Amino acid sequence: MKESGLYALPSEANLDMPRHEVDEPKKAAKKQNQRFLVTTLLSRLFIIAVTFGLSAYGAKEMYEVLSTNQITWLQWLFLTLFCINFTWISFAFSQATLGLIFKLSPFRQKRREEDTEGVTAILLPVYNEDPVRIRASIEAMHDDLIEKAPGKFAFFILSDTNQAENSIKEKQTFYPILNQDEHACPIYYRRRLNNAERKAGNVSEWVTRFGSDYECMIVLDADSLMSAECLTSMSRRMAAEPSLGLIQTLPTIIRADTLYSRIQQFANQCFGPIYAAGLTTWHGNASNFWGHNAIIRTKAFAEACGLPILPGKAPFGGHVMSHDFIEAALLRRAGWGVRFDTDLQASYEEAPPSLIDVMVRDRRWCQGNLQHKAFVNAKGLHFASRMHLMTGIFSYFSAVFWFALISVGFALAVQAHFVRPEYFSNLSLFPNWPVFDFEKARSLFVLSMALVLAPKLFGWLNAMLHWRQCRKFGGPIILTLDTLLEVLVSALYAPILMFSQFLVVMDVLKGRDSGWKPQSRDDGANKWSETTRAHIYHTIFGLLLAASAYFLSAQLFYWSLPITFGLICSIPLSWLSGGAKRGNLLSKLGLLKGPEERRPTAIVKRLEQKIHQLDQNNPLDSDQDMPLKSYIDNVSFYTWHLAQLPEQEGQQFDRHKVCAAWQIENSDSIEELMSHLNEQEHLAIIKYRSLFVKLQKFLPKNKACA
Numbered sequence: 001m002k003e004s005g006l007y008a009l010p011s012e013a014n015l016d017m018p019r020h021e022v023d024e025p026k027k028a029a030k031k032q033n034q035r036f037l038v039t040t041l042l043s044r045l046f047i048i049a050v051t052f053g054l055s056a057y058g059a060k061e062m063y064e065v066l067s068t069n070q071i072t073w074l075q076w077l078f079l080t081l082f083c084i085n086f087t088w089i090s091f092a093f094s095q096a097t098l099g100l101i102f103k104l105s106p107f108r109q110k111r112r113e114e115d116t117e118g119v120t121a122i123l124l125p126v127y128n129e130d131p132v133r134i135r136a137s138i139e140a141m142h143d144d145l146i147e148k149a150p151g152k153f154a155f156f157i158l159s160d161t162n163q164a165e166n167s168i169k170e171k172q173t174f175y176p177i178l179n180q181d182e183h184a185c186p187i188y189y190r191r192r193l194n195n196a197e198r199k200a201g202n203v204s205e206w207v208t209r210f211g212s213d214y215e216c217m218i219v220l221d222a223d224s225l226m227s228a229e230c231l232t233s234m235s236r237r238m239a240a241e242p243s244l245g246l247i248q249t250l251p252t253i254i255r256a257d258t259l260y261s262r263i264q265q266f267a268n269q270c271f272g273p274i275y276a277a278g279l280t281t282w283h284g285n286a287s288n289f290w291g292h293n294a295i296i297r298t299k300a301f302a303e304a305c306g307l308p309i310l311p312g313k314a315p316f317g318g319h320v321m322s323h324d325f326i327e328a329a330l331l332r333r334a335g336w337g338v339r340f341d342t343d344l345q346a347s348y349e350e351a352p353p354s355l356i357d358v359m360v361r362d363r364r365w366c367q368g369n370l371q372h373k374a375f376v377n378a379k380g381l382h383f384a385s386r387m388h389l390m391t392g393i394f395s396y397f398s399a400v401f402w403f404a405l406i407s408v409g410f411a412l413a414v415q416a417h418f419v420r421p422e423y424f425s426n427l428s429l430f431p432n433w434p435v436f437d438f439e440k441a442r443s444l445f446v447l448s449m450a451l452v453l454a455p456k457l458f459g460w461l462n463a464m465l466h467w468r469q470c471r472k473f474g475g476p477i478i479l480t481l482d483t484l485l486e487v488l489v490s491a492l493y494a495p496i497l498m499f500s501q502f503l504v505v506m507d508v509l510k511g512r513d514s515g516w517k518p519q520s521r522d523d524g525a526n527k528w529s530e531t532t533r534a535h536i537y538h539t540i541f542g543l544l545l546a547a548s549a550y551f552l553s554a555q556l557f558y559w560s561l562p563i564t565f566g567l568i569c570s571i572p573l574s575w576l577s578g579g580a581k582r583g584n585l586l587s588k589l590g591l592l593k594g595p596e597e598r599r600p601t602a603i604v605k606r607l608e609q610k611i612h613q614l615d616q617n618n619p620l621d622s623d624q625d626m627p628l629k630s631y632i633d634n635v636s637f638y639t640w641h642l643a644q645l646p647e648q649e650g651q652q653f654d655r656h657k658v659c660a661a662w663q664i665e666n667s668d669s670i671e672e673l674m675s676h677l678n679e680q681e682h683l684a685i686i687k688y689r690s691l692f693v694k695l696q697k698f699l700p701k702n703k704a705c706a
Helices: 037-065 073-104 131-148 164-177 198-213 228-240 259-270 272-283 298-304 323-333 355-371 383-418 438-465 467-472 476-509 528-552 554-568 570-577 580-588 602-616 629-633 635-644 655-665 670-676 679-687 689-698
Strands: 120-126 153-159 187-191 216-219 244-249 294-297 337-341 347-349
Touching: 037 073, 037 272, 037 438, 073 272, 073 383, 073 438, 120 131, 120 198, 120 228, 131 153, 131 164, 131 228, 131 602, 153 164, 153 198, 164 187, 164 629, 164 635, 164 679, 198 216, 198 298, 198 323, 216 228, 216 298, 228 244, 228 294, 244 298, 244 323, 259 272, 259 438, 259 476, 259 570, 259 580, 272 337, 272 438, 294 298, 298 323, 323 337, 323 383, 355 383, 355 476, 355 528, 355 570, 383 476, 383 528, 438 467, 438 476, 476 528, 476 554, 476 570, 528 554, 528 570, 554 570, 629 635, 629 670, 629 689, 635 689, 655 670, 655 679, 655 689, 670 689, 679 689
Parallel strands: 120 153, 120 216, 153 187, 244 337
Antiparallel strands: 216 294, 244 294
16 A cells, blocks of 8 residues: 555545435436337236236136135135235246247347446445455456456445454455555545444445546445456446446356355356346346446436435334345436346356355345335336335245145145035035045146246256356256256255245244344354254244144145155254355265356456465464454554544543543553453444554554654
8 A cells, every 4th residue: 555545545526315205206217228128028028928827827727626616715715825826936937938038049139338438436345244255356356457457447345344353354454455556456445433224324425425436336245256357348338328327247156165055056057047037138227236246327326326214113114224126226216227237247246155044144135125115106116116126025925925825725634624514505405515626736736846947947958058058067967967956955945945934024024123244154064053943943843734734634744745844854954054064075076066166267266366375374363362453563554544533533422432541541561451341442442543542552662653
């Protein structure tokens, strides 16, 4: 870092970002590119026709399955729940079918690109994450950009880390790579002292302080990785389409080393492109935003995306949690296009390592998605934006409907077992025989399973028909084995996730707030005791369900095994899901190795090299138990941190500040000070300039600074 650049930030370029209301009038759409309008319209008609056509057929068949002289109210309830669930899987099937059609089509139009002017900001929000892994990713992208696009990009590490030890380790890790070389690729760092509105507030704070100097910003996640070619292409596409407010890429999952993450990685790389192709064709210029690996026009974001504060308390009131869906909807309401470009390559992310980590993430996502109910009927939203919000909500409520369908189905079985049918309930010479068409029921079950599995078959077929892609998966035999393995393992985990999401939805509806927890980035290896606590209710429910089915009839027991077996075995299945040692056994057998693992791209290779280098020379190896000592051992680091702290501290009373000042004054060494500080006092020292200056008493006499 330059000696004069102690602040590690450029000059501020303020940009107004007004806060909007939930209900606001729609603005006229910017002049859009007309090339894809017909395709988008036809795709939407296809989705509607296939979804409702299949749903109507399924409803008719189920009605006939349940047909008697008089359908009971419980059967009507079962029919209603079946129709809701069947419509959901029909909708997914229609999108996958549309995706396969476009994947196999030889006619593909290339997106326009133009040369860019100015610098594109790359924002990397951080919240109590592993800074070493993030630094490796930044260094890999930074080196790639210096070689291929010098002077075109600038990194901003936007820290919301609110734990003292993590904050110091973070600064210690990032400090050596910070620079202000605008002719190459500067790397800036900023830590917020107030974590208001979480990630959305983190990004919007940057927009209001620096946004005016940057035409576009690329938002990444802590585990994101993108090549210089991808970053450059995103900027060039935004330059070519002035009406676009956002371009979302399709991130590819990499670096999976556990059973569960490998299953996700394979599904993402084999089946994901089929779904994505379907989504991008019917979304058109009203697509969605997933919060990372996307480029946004900064002024459009400032103009449209000042999020409203919802009335009431959490979980449904307060700040918007899942802000990305809402930001896409608000951009579209303001007339800006939102596009999903699936052809952009070398956009990467990582997956949660275990089933428990997915459940923890689901708790936060579920609350955020259910909060979107306040926006579904908001004025001015595009119908596609409403569909995105409703799909997000139903992605969790579907678990409730599946659970309800199973419960009502068992209730019908109980009724059939215990209630004697009335054959002569009416005054008639002819009995009312209860009719249950098992042949139609079997056919409908086969159809339902076909709709569920078809997208996976489409992904396998697409890879088999494109030989280069097939070779990346290890050839046709390995690809087929991996597909079958993914189907089997996913089927085992599906009922566990279904019941878990059902409990999560119930938890949110009870009014419990999830808080804000960072995502796990380790290998997800859980102890048996932890796994048992997480899945004991799944196991009990599975045992009760299986016992009930067996008591009612052997046939029902076998029909329910796909659900009950996964629930009963949820503890060992969850334990197996995490842990690199267990997951990498599959890799040694040549199974579930993604294309990026078999033939990694240059940027992925560079990331692995950086991770290896940092592992060999970890900047956090020293003073891990006393991170505050790192300032005393490195006066340059001390001076840099001091320069970040504001001159004005405010006049409000802070008890922790007073206590920390007393601790510093009455400690003879940094070791003694650290032994007495609590978390809040620790935070006060690195937050207040007047306190941090007092640490100079511990600096070596020949290195003390003013």
